Amino acid sequence: MERVAVTSDQPLLRVEGLTKRYGSRIGCADVGFDLYPGEVLGIVGESGSGKSTLLSCLAGHLRPDEGAITYDRRDVLAMAETERRRLSRTEWAYVHQNPRDGLRMGVSAGGNVGERLMAVGARHYGGIREQAQDWLGRVEIAADRIDDRPAQFSGGMQQRLQIARNLVTGPRLVFMDEPTGGLDVSVQARLLDLLRGLVRDLGLSVIIVTHDLAVVRLLAHRLMVMKGGRVVEQGLTDQVLDDPQHAYTQILVSSVLQV
Numbered sequence: 611m612e613r614v615a616v617t618s619d620q621p622l623l624r625v626e627g628l629t630k631r632y633g634s635r636i637g638c639a640d641v642g643f644d645l646y647p648g649e650v651l652g653i654v655g656e657s658g659s660g661k662s663t664l665l666s667c668l669a670g671h672l673r674p675d676e677g678a679i680t681y682d683r684r685d686v687l688a689m690a691e692t693e694r695r696r697l698s699r700t701e702w703a704y705v706h707q708n709p710r711d712g713l714r715m716g717v718s719a720g721g722n723v724g725e726r727l728m729a730v731g732a733r734h735y736g737g738i739r740e741q742a743q744d745w746l747g748r749v750e751i752a753a754d755r756i757d758d759r760p761a762q763f764s765g766g767m768q769q770r771l772q773i774a775r776n777l778v779t780g781p782r783l784v785f786m787d788e789p790t791g792g793l794d795v796s797v798q799a800r801l802l803d804l805l806r807g808l809v810r811d812l813g814l815s816v817i818i819v820t821h822d823l824a825v826v827r828l829l830a831h832r833l834m835v836m837k838g839g840r841v842v843e844q845g846l847t848d849q850v851l852d853d854p855q856h857a858y859t860q861i862l863v864s865s866v867l868q869v
């Protein structure tokens with residue numbers, strides 16, 4: 611992929627020494643990185659390596675035991691809960707692996723997108739419906755499906771709808787947890803293509819957790835490899851995948867090539 615991220619002097623997100631324990635078990639330990647505007651960071655690792663724990667801590671769903679998270683020069687862990695929730699509704703977005711976790715299944719497709727606009731203050735019904743219509747088009751959902759409920763959609767369509775619902779408010783930072791997991795290979799490819807276009811066009815900063823190296827190869831500028839809760843290697847995606855330095859990354863890469 612094109613490796614031109616929009617650069618800026620200041621990281622949008624700075625993470626330092628982030629640690630989360632579950633009793634005596636390590637969820638993630640001493641994780642640190644900078645994420646710049648327009649940059650996509652992939653986090654890979656085997657099951658249990660700490661990817662979900664880390665993403666949950668970053669997105670504010672879990673409180674880390676140690677460390678610091680600075681977003682746009684603001685100390686996220688010191689923020690009042692109301693302020694963090696406001697960020698989650700406006701400047702941040704979270705795409706779940708299972709679209710059911712990120713959609714309201716009893717509400718129409720248009721409603722799913724429109725209610726996010728209302729949550730950030732939009733009041734004009736005609737304008738909201740028009741923007742919802744526009745976003746459904748951007749995620750390749752036909753205009754005549756606007757009044758259908760997500761349950762009437764295929765898995766791929768549901769995931770595209772979840773993406774529209776998340777992006778309609780114009781977030782700057784998007785957390786994605788295995789967004790292509792559980793989908794057929796051809797559906798995955800189409801979704802990845804769509805995501806890549808949206809990320810580029812909107813200049814989004816993204817943190818994407820996946821166990822699929824093909825996903826990070828296509829989407830991520832930089833890659834972080836986790837094992838046992840710790841970061842064992844990080845760098846430019848092509849560099850890490852083509853010339854892995856850590857023995858664990860070498861196994862991860864070679865096991866995929868053998869498939």
Ligand SMILES: Nc1ncnc2c1ncn2[C@@H]1O[C@H](COP(=O)(O)OP(=O)(O)OP(=O)(O)O)[C@@H](O)[C@H]1O
Pocket residue numbers: 632635636637638655656657658659660661662663664821839
């Ligand atoms: N709620 C919990 N209570 C206790 N231990 C947990 C909990 N959630 C995760 N862990 C442990 O923390 C470690 C990291 O798990 P985590 O789910 O973050 O890994 P992961 O890389 O996201 O795995 P997967 O790809 O399977 O989701 C594992 O040892 C796991 O058993």
